[in-house]
Amino acid sequence: xxxxxRIFGSLRGPAIKKRLIEWxxxxxxxxxxxxxxxxxxxxxxxxxxxxxxxxTVVDSREHTAAAIQDLTTSAKGRNIxxxxxxxxxxxxxxxVPQVRDIYITRKLPNTLRVVVQEKTPAFLLLSxxxxxxxxxxxxxxxxxxxxxxxxxxxxxxxxxxxxASLQIGQPAVETSFVEFIIQAQEDIPAVTxxxxxxxxxxxxxxxxxxVLLNNNWIIRFDTTRHLSLQVNxxxxxxxxxxxxxxxxxIEYVDLRIxxxxxxxxxxxxxxxxx
Numbered sequence: 001x002x003x004x005x006r007i008f009g010s011l012r013g014p015a016i017k018k019r020l021i022e023w024x025x026x027x028x029x030x031x032x033x034x035x036x037x038x039x040x041x042x043x044x045x046x047x048x049x050x051x052x053x054x055x056t057v058v059d060s061r062e063h064t065a066a067a068i069q070d071l072t073t074s075a076k077g078r079n080i081x082x083x084x085x086x087x088x089x090x091x092x093x094x095x096v097p098q099v100r101d102i103y104i105t106r107k108l109p110n111t112l113r114v115v116v117q118e119k120t121p122a123f124l125l126l127s128x129x130x131x132x133x134x135x136x137x138x139x140x141x142x143x144x145x146x147x148x149x150x151x152x153x154x155x156x157x158x159x160x161x162x163x164a165s166l167q168i169g170q171p172a173v174e175t176s177f178v179e180f181i182i183q184a185q186e187d188i189p190a191v192t193x194x195x196x197x198x199x200x201x202x203x204x205x206x207x208x209x210x211v212l213l214n215n216n217w218i219i220r221f222d223t224t225r226h227l228s229l230q231v232n233x234x235x236x237x238x239x240x241x242x243x244x245x246x247x248x249x250i251e252y253v254d255l256r257i258x259x260x261x262x263x264x265x266x267x268x269x270x271x272x273x274x
Contacts, residue, residue: 049110050079050080050081050108050109050110051077051078051079051080051110052075052076052077052078052079052080052083052110052111052112053076053077053110053111054110055069055072055075055076055112055114056111056112056113056114057069057114057116058113058114058115058116059115059117059118060099060118061118064096064098064099064116065116067095067096068092068096068099068102068114068116071091071092071095071096072088072092072112072114075088075112080106080108080109080110080111080112083106083112085104085105085106089102089103089104092114097119097139097142097169098118098119098133098141098142099116099119100117100118100119100120100135102114102115102116103115119133119135119141120136121133121134121135121144122134122135122136122178122181123155123156123157123181123182124154124155124156124157125140125156125157125159125166125172125173126156126158126159127159127161127164127166127172127204128159128162128164128165128166130143131143131144131145131156132144132168132172134157134173134178135178136175136178137171137175137178138171138172138173138174138175138177138178139170139171139172140166140167140168140170140171140172141169142168143168155181155185155199156198156199157181157199157200157201157209158198158199158200159200159201159203159204160200160201160202160203161202161203161204164203164204166204172204173204176223176224177209177223180209180221180223180227181209183227184196184199184209184211184221184227187227187231188211188213188219188231191234191235191238192213192215192217192219192234192238194213194214194215194217195213195214196211196213196214197212197213197214198211198212199211199212200212206223207222207223207224208221208222208256209221215248215250216251217250217251217252217253218251218252218253219234219252219253219255220252220253220254220255220256221256222255222256222257222258225258230255233255233261234253234255234261237261237263242263245270246269249265249266249268249269249270250263250264250265250266251263251264251265251266252264
């Protein structure tokens with residue numbers, strides 16, 4: 001038995017319509033994917049849209065920003081999408097000693113943003129008439145000038161060796177020496193009830209430091225031994241050996257020899273009855 005042709009026609013119509021809708025949906029989906037990707041590829045490879053045109057440096061001092069701008073000039077005109085920012089970051093870290101950390105981000109379509117974290121100086125080193133910032137690792141990372149001084153007061157270490165030469169970006173002193181100096185800033189004033197005016201070292205490789213206080217005492221320490229041990233000896237000396245009257249005439253206290261302490265009073269000191 002054959003069905004009338006009009007029945008076949010009525011069956012084929014919905015099927016064809018459904019198939020057309022399916023293919024239309026696929027074509028639309030492909031278009032939504034391919035057209036944006038094609039446009040992006042065209043912009044990336046055949047235009048200057050994504051070529052680096054600007055580099056901004058933030059959170060750094062003016063001279064640091066200028067040094068970074070010089071190092072990143074080669075990035076201008078290059079495709080920002082394929083730029084190897086870790087390599088650029090490493091170049092800056094190895095070439096600008098005052099930079100502790102750096103992070104480069106892309107701001108599409110054509111700007112690099114360089115976020116800088118500069119080093120914090122542990123102290124100022126005075127050597128051969130010039131001041132240098134020294135970091136926590138003992139590296140003299142920058143010559144200090146009036147315009148680069150931080151807002152906080154830094155301890156000053158005076159190097160008495162006039163033949164010493166310093167190279168920026170290289171270690172000037174040991175890390176343990178820096179730790180000793182930082183701790184000394186807290187412990188010595190607490191025991192002596194006097195402020196530190198200056199610290200002197202015979203040379204950059206010396207194992208000692210001479211501390212000048214605002215009461216005119218000079219205290220000599222061995223920087224290779226724990227500061228707390230030497231401060232304890234000093235505390236006992238001031239509490240049990242030197243009288244209150246004699247303290248005004250102390251010239252120096254020498255703590256450089258283990259388990260020993262030497263001190264000298266000025267010539268005009270009164271004679272003790274002890």
